[in-house]
Every structure is written in C-alpha cells, then in structure tokens.
Amino acid sequence: MAAESDAPERGAETEKLWNETGVDPVELHLGKDSGYTLRAYRMSDTLPGAAKADRDEPEDDDAGELDELVEADDVDERPDIADNAEDEDAPEPDAADFEDEEPEAEDDEDVDALDAEPEEVPVFLTRKGKLLVFRDQAALVAYVMENDDHDLAVIDEYADLQERVTEADIVCDEADIYELDLVVANLRGGHEAWEPELLIKAAEVGRDLGYALKNDSIVAALAPGSPLDDLDEAFRVVVEGGIKGKFAKRRLRRNDAQQAAIAWRGVIAKINDHVEWRG
Numbered sequence: 214m215a216a217e218s219d220a221p222e223r224g225a226e227t228e229k230l231w232n233e234t235g236v237d238p239v240e241l242h243l244g245k246d247s248g249y250t251l252r253a254y255r256m257s258d259t260l261p262g263a264a265k266a267d268r269d270e271p272e273d274d275d276a277g278e279l280d281e282l283v284e285a286d287d288v289d290e291r292p293d294i295a296d297n298a299e300d301e302d303a304p305e306p307d308a309a310d311f312e313d314e315e316p317e318a319e320d321d322e323d324v325d326a327l328d329a330e331p332e333e334v335p336v337f338l339t340r341k342g343k344l345l346v347f348r349d350q351a352a353l354v355a356y357v358m359e360n361d362d363h364d365l366a367v368i369d370e371y372a373d374l375q376e377r378v379t380e381a382d383i384v385c386d387e388a389d390i391y392e393l394d395l396v397v398a399n400l401r402g403g404h405e406a407w408e409p410e411l412l413i414k415a416a417e418v419g420r421d422l423g424y425a426l427k428n429d430s431i432v433a434a435l436a437p438g439s440p441l442d443d444l445d446e447a448f449r450v451v452v453e454g455g456i457k458g459k460f461a462k463r464r465l466r467r468n469d470a471q472q473a474a475i476a477w478r479g480v481i482a483k484i485n486d487h488v489e490w491r492g
Contacts, residue, residue, distance in 0.1 A: 258331035350383035352492025
C-alpha cells in the first residue's frame with residue numbers, strides 16, 4: 214500500500230507551518246495517477262458566499278448517474294387519486310377554512326437561525342470546479358507561490374503560506390493519505406478481506422471532495438442514510454471494537470460486496486472526472 218511507503222518524517226518547522234496556517238498537504242492515489250493537493254477546514258461563515266443557502270444545481274451527467282451510485286432501498290408509492298375521492302354527501306367546508314393565516318414570525322426566525330448556523334467545511338485547492346492535484350511536491354509548491362486564483366486563496370492564512378512553504382514541507386500525515394485506487398478491489402475481495410481503516414478514510418475524503426467540488430452525485434452517494442454511509446458507520450463501530458464491534462461485523466456480512474464495489478467505483482470515477490492533473 215502506498216501509505217506504507219518510506220515517506221520522510223515532518224520536521225519541527227514543517228509542523229509549525231501547517232499548524233499555524235491550518236492547512237495540510239493531502240496525498241491522493243487515484244488508479245493510474247497519484248499526487249498532492251492541499252486541504253483546510255474552516256467555519257462556513259468565514260468563507261465568501263457563506264450566506265448563500267442554495268447549492269449549485271447538479272450537472273446533467275451528475276443527475277443521470279445518481280442511480281449508479283446509490284441504490285434506493287425502498288420506493289414510496291403514491292396514493293391513487295381514486296382512493297381519496299371526495300364524498301358527495303360530505304358537508305361543504307366552511308369558507309373560514311380557506312382564509313389566509315397570519316405568518317408565524319417565530320417559525321420564520323427559527324428557519325433563518327438554522328440557515329445561518331455555521332459549520333466546519335473543507336476547502337481544497339480547487340479551481341473552476343476542478344481539484345488541482347500535482348504529481349510532485351515541487352510543482353505544487355511552485356503553483357501555490359505563484360497563484361491565488363483558486364478556492365483555497367480565500368483563507369486568511371494563504372498569503373503567509375505562499376511566503377513560507379517549500380518543497381520539503383510537502384510531507385503528508387498518515388491520516389491525510391488516501392488510497393482510493395485500492396477501495397474497489399478491497400470490497401470485491403469479500404467481507405473477510407475488507408480493511409475498515411482504508412474504507413473509512415475513503416468515505417471521509419469522498420465527502421470532503423463532494424462538498425468542495427459542489428458535486429451533488431458524490432454528496433448523495435455518501436449522505437447520511439445512504440448504503441455507503443451505512444457501510445461506513447458499521448466500519449467505524451468495528452474499529453472501536455468491543456461487543457458492539459462484534460455485532461457490527463455480523464451486520465457487515467449482510468452487505469452485498471459487489472454492490473458496494475459498484476457504488477464506490479461510481480464515486481471514484483466521478484472524483485476522477487473532476488481532477489485536473491498538474492506537474
């Protein structure tokens with residue numbers, strides 16, 4: 214596995230840089246290519262456009278691929294209109310029932326407060342809907358030092374990062390190395406071969422990238438209640454161990470390995486579609 218390669222350890226100055234800027238280098242393995250990008254977490258109300266409640270509309274090809282990424286467990290049946298036909302003998306409704314009601318100010322205030330609730334969100338080195346991934350550290354550093362026309366440039370510490378970052382600083386923490394190229398093969402290997410840590414990290418970065426790229430098909434595939442999210446939750450319980458972990462292992466055996474692999478293959482393909490390789 215790439216995460217087990219002999220990567221250099223971070224020096225004290227490198228640790229200081231990433232801690233003070235609140236940014237981390239990320240290593241991504243995506244099939245034939247591997248490379249580096251940057252990620253930061255910030256409160257949503259500190260970023261441009263934080264007040265905008267609407268997410269971007271999904272791309273046409275994204276909407277068409279939702280069924281490939283997530284299989285619906287149940288399909289709600291719409292009631293037949295005939296089953297709800299009005300009774301001819303029923304009394305006429307009172308006209309007062311149709312009068313406009315006064316808007317409830319308190320409810321509106323609750324909605325506004327909910328919309329304004331800030332949350333921690335990921336910010337990547339993205340530009341025009343593409344994730345910039347660099348095949349080598351030197352190319353990443355050169356780009357950061359010379360450019361500020363991307364989404365990560367909005368954070369307050371970006372100018373400081375531009376002045377201080379060097380090639381030697383692009384050393385990823387173990388937690389920030391994501392081997393998406395191994396996910397599908399691992400799932401196809403069957404329940405006994407599944408590696409919870411690998412798959413948990415894949416779900417983590419998948420959710421982050423779905424949000425940062427504003428890609429609704431990726432977001433939906435890993436959203437709470439989706440099959441892949443349920444799988445991720447079970448893996449997390451397994452890692453925690455104990456009696457709950459044993460029950461979670463049994464629950465995992467009920468999952469269809471091939472269906473999980475197909476769903477993850479769709480997510481990874483969509484991520485690949487939105488990567489711009491540099492260097």
